[in-house]
Amino acid sequence: MREAPSTPTPPTRKAPRGHVSFVGAGPGDASLLTVRAAELLAQADVVITELPDQVALVTNGAQIVDGGIGEDGEVLTHAARARLVVKHAKSGGHVVRLMAGDPFTYATGPEEAAACAKAGIGFEIVPGVSSITAVPAYAGVPLTNRTHREYSVVSVGDATINWADHAGQDTLVLLSAVARIGEVATGLIDAGRKPDTPVAMTRVGTTTEQTTVVSTLAEIGADAKAAGMTSPAITVVGEVVTMREALSWFETKPLYGWRILVPRTKEQSAGLASRLRGFGAISEEVPTISVEPPRNPQQMDKAVRGLVEGRYEWVAFTSVNAVKAVREKFEEYGLDARAFSGLKIAAVGQKTAEAIATWGIRADLMPSGEQSARGLLEDWPPYDDLLDPINRVFLPRADIATETLVAGLIDLGWEVDDVTAYRTVRAAPPPAPTREAIKTGKFDAVMFTSSSTVRNLVGIAGKPHTSTIIACIGPATAKTAEEHGLRVDVLAESPSVEELADALAEFGTARRLGFVEAGEPVTKPSQKRPSSRRKA
Numbered sequence: 001m002r003e004a005p006s007t008p009t010p011p012t013r014k015a016p017r018g019h020v021s022f023v024g025a026g027p028g029d030a031s032l033l034t035v036r037a038a039e040l041l042a043q044a045d046v047v048i049t050e051l052p053d054q055v056a057l058v059t060n061g062a063q064i065v066d067g068g069i070g071e072d073g074e075v076l077t078h079a080a081r082a083r084l085v086v087k088h089a090k091s092g093g094h095v096v097r098l099m100a101g102d103p104f105t106y107a108t109g110p111e112e113a114a115a116c117a118k119a120g121i122g123f124e125i126v127p128g129v130s131s132i133t134a135v136p137a138y139a140g141v142p143l144t145n146r147t148h149r150e151y152s153v154v155s156v157g158d159a160t161i162n163w164a165d166h167a168g169q170d171t172l173v174l175l176s177a178v179a180r181i182g183e184v185a186t187g188l189i190d191a192g193r194k195p196d197t198p199v200a201m202t203r204v205g206t207t208t209e210q211t212t213v214v215s216t217l218a219e220i221g222a223d224a225k226a227a228g229m230t231s232p233a234i235t236v237v238g239e240v241v242t243m244r245e246a247l248s249w250f251e252t253k254p255l256y257g258w259r260i261l262v263p264r265t266k267e268q269s270a271g272l273a274s275r276l277r278g279f280g281a282i283s284e285e286v287p288t289i290s291v292e293p294p295r296n297p298q299q300m301d302k303a304v305r306g307l308v309e310g311r312y313e314w315v316a317f318t319s320v321n322a323v324k325a326v327r328e329k330f331e332e333y334g335l336d337a338r339a340f341s342g343l344k345i346a347a348v349g350q351k352t353a354e355a356i357a358t359w360g361i362r363a364d365l366m367p368s369g370e371q372s373a374r375g376l377l378e379d380w381p382p383y384d385d386l387l388d389p390i391n392r393v394f395l396p397r398a399d400i401a402t403e404t405l406v407a408g409l410i411d412l413g414w415e416v417d418d419v420t421a422y423r424t425v426r427a428a429p430p431p432a433p434t435r436e437a438i439k440t441g442k443f444d445a446v447m448f449t450s451s452s453t454v455r456n457l458v459g460i461a462g463k464p465h466t467s468t469i470i471a472c473i474g475p476a477t478a479k480t481a482e483e484h485g486l487r488v489d490v491l492a493e494s495p496s497v498e499e500l501a502d503a504l505a506e507f508g509t510a511r512r513l514g515f516v517e518a519g520e521p522v523t524k525p526s527q528k529r530p531s532s533r534r535k536a
Helices: 035-043 054-057 078-089 107-118 132-139 178-191 221-227 240-249 271-278 298-308 320-332 351-359 372-381 404-411 434-439 452-462 473-485 498-518
Strands: 019-024 044-049 061-066 095-101 122-126 151-155 170-177 199-203 213-215 232-237 259-262 282-285 289-292 314-317 344-348 390-396 415-426 445-448 471-474
Touching: 019 035, 019 078, 019 107, 019 170, 035 095, 035 122, 044 054, 044 078, 061 199, 078 095, 078 107, 107 122, 132 170, 132 199, 132 232, 132 344, 170 178, 178 199, 178 221, 178 232, 199 240, 213 221, 213 240, 259 271, 271 282, 271 498, 289 298, 289 452, 298 320, 298 390, 298 415, 314 320, 314 351, 320 351, 320 390, 320 415, 344 351, 372 404, 390 404, 404 415, 434 452, 445 452, 445 498, 452 473, 471 473, 471 498
Parallel strands: 019 095, 019 122, 044 061, 044 095, 151 170, 259 282, 259 445, 314 344, 314 390, 390 415, 445 471
Antiparallel strands: 170 232, 199 213, 199 232, 289 415
């Protein structure tokens, strides 16, 4: 009897293997991230960080895994980090391992990449800007110049180092030297370096908290202790340090290290935050108003139907929020930009025009002068029954908007459908630490962008401390600030947040020069506590 053929055993399916990108996150300043690093972060399924600040670099919704601290609260060893990387890669996804500085320069990249190779997991290395070169550059200290062409890097930590090997005139870059800097300086002097050799120690370099102490080998131990220097810090030893006086560009920015309160949402302040960072400041957004739908939506419904039916000659947008409200109503009705066909569009300013442009529409009318409702009225044409087939204007706006534009348009012969497109209500109070910082002067400046931001901030958080610099976007806002007992220190030349930021930077520059010319240390407003704010 013939035996029945055996059933073949199906091949074993291998578990999917992922891919690991070891990405250099740079020395601290997020803008130093490379283009390739940004691309990979946007594609990642899992991002393994090693520093808390790196979490802010992940914006695509990827899973974030802490590669610095384990579940037991202990710092992960090199081997534990390697196992963590391999574990997530074996799940089949794309893993980005973010590493401070450069993955292959005084980092654990080689060991972790070797663990991936052993496990049969593909990987790539994305170099990053190393703190060895970046931090001194941000401190205004070149590592080489025309007369000093060599430098050596020494990782101090707990290593035993023969300082006689570094007794020459070459520049030294010391890593992990803060705790032992006095001992290191003594070793270099004993080895033959001159006691007056210049030394610069920079902590948390490339961030707006960067601090640099300039000293000599004989004094650096005491000076670093007096300044409270802590890790992470890069120390440069050599004559190149003397060039810092002329080359310090980062710590001398107009608003360097200033903590600035912006009473707006993060979405509204994205461009402003970037501009303030360019001046060396840290901005913190505190929403003072909340935008909500109108209580009576029928008014907007009727206006949008009238727009589609050809009821209007003009649509006048007075804010980005008004554009957003109309767009949401269009989406509700299944409409798009084609509904504006045959209409003329007016925008009260550049930001509003930019919001309209995202619809693919160019504003027909914008103020040629002052970017405001008053400025728009100065350029608005009067109604002409021969040239204008329709005499009606659709004006979607906030419930608390002034009547200036409505009255002006009526005077020009137009009929206006003044429609409440959205309501502005006072936002909830900020967290207790923020309220405390406002009242006690922890903020160096507050930027008020409207009268309502003054009223609402004082209402939800209290008055800013007398030492805080008050910057206002225009005369009306300044008047409201003064009515609330605040002295206005800075006033924008024209009503835009960019001009306000520039005006605050000019104030900061003048203030800094005043300290320098007086031979005094440059301090931030939050570091000085005048007894009272003088009257405006």
